[in-house]
Amino acid sequence: MxxxxxxxxxxxxxxxxxxxxxxxxxxxxxxxxxxxxxxxxxxxxxxxxxxxxSKEAIVMAFYERAQREMAPKIEEILDNARTPESRLRGVIAYKFEYFAPNRRLMSALSAHADPEHPLSPFSKDTAAIRDEDIGFFARAVAESKVKLPPRISPYLPRLLWLYQMGLILFWVYDHSHEQRRTKLLFDQTLKMLLLTLKLAGLPFLRPMHKLAADLLDAVYEEKV
Incomplete structure (x- = not known):
């Protein structure tokens, strides 16, 4: 051709x-x-x-294009950020900005959360997109030098990705003016998350480490 x-x-x-x-x-x-x-x-x-x-193929192309278009900006955010807060806030806030024109579509697609559905963000069909996105959080964690117990630390990027997905799900159904409730939720939960990460390494929390690690192993059905 x-x-x-x-x-x-x-x-x-x-x-x-x-x-x-x-x-x-x-x-x-x-x-x-x-x-x-x-x-x-x-x-x-x-x-x-x-x-x-199919329509599903079109949506998959939308996912792939979104990931391709967002990647350079996310890399730029991570390059310029200096704190865990600025990295996480920057990446997730940019996702809201990027998807805003297609918020109604995102709302409709949120009905397909079942991992068996090809359009689910948890499906095998979207695994490559999901893994690349988790990779951004892995970079944010590594460059922020977040210290967690060895058995828990490898799970953190995936947990942050799930945190992001929860915020996006709330956002697509948030009918408050300019999604004010989402902004409040994001701001407050991010502060709580960052505080939790700071406290996680304290000695008095060590008994919780094994419980948390065992739970994560069970949820993900793996040893890391």
Whole structure:
């Protein structure tokens, strides 16, 4: 395929993706059809199916594009931040900013939380995206020199990722003015989280370390 044809194909694919996102916003993910998406994109239905064999494939492309577009900014945030708070606050706040135009779609997709569903952030289909995102938290932890017991420390990036997902879930359903309740929740829980991390290494908490580690091993069904 010539460079011109490749470029045209990429542009058509991108146009269908953008049309799909607009259609999902207008009609909801479940009610939207590939025919409506094709019409919005100005292409034949067959062409829409050529680039995306299903609505789920379109959403997966949205996830992948989001991760690709956000990565440089997240790296920049981590490069410039100097404290655990600024790193975590910067990364998560940027996620809210990035996804804001598609908040309604994110709300609709939140119904697919079952790990068996391909669009679930916990599914095997989204594992590569999830692992890359957890990697950002691993970097934030490492560069912040957070000190935790050896059996607990490896789990921290995943726990921070889950913390982020909980905030995003709250955010998509938050109908307060400019999501004021989410901002309050984020601010207060982040302070509590950072305080917990500071206190975790104190000697009087050592009896809790084994209990916490055993629980995490059981939840993740592994030894690290």
């Amino acid at each position: 010539s460079p011109e044809k490749i470029k045209k194909s990429e542009e058509t694919r991108a146009r269908i993706l953008e049309a799909a996102l607009r259609t999902f916003q207008q009609h909801g993910f479940e009610r939207a059809t590939m025919r409506e998406i094709a019409t919005e994109a100005g292409v034949a239905v067959g062409a829409a199916y050529y680039y995306f064999d």
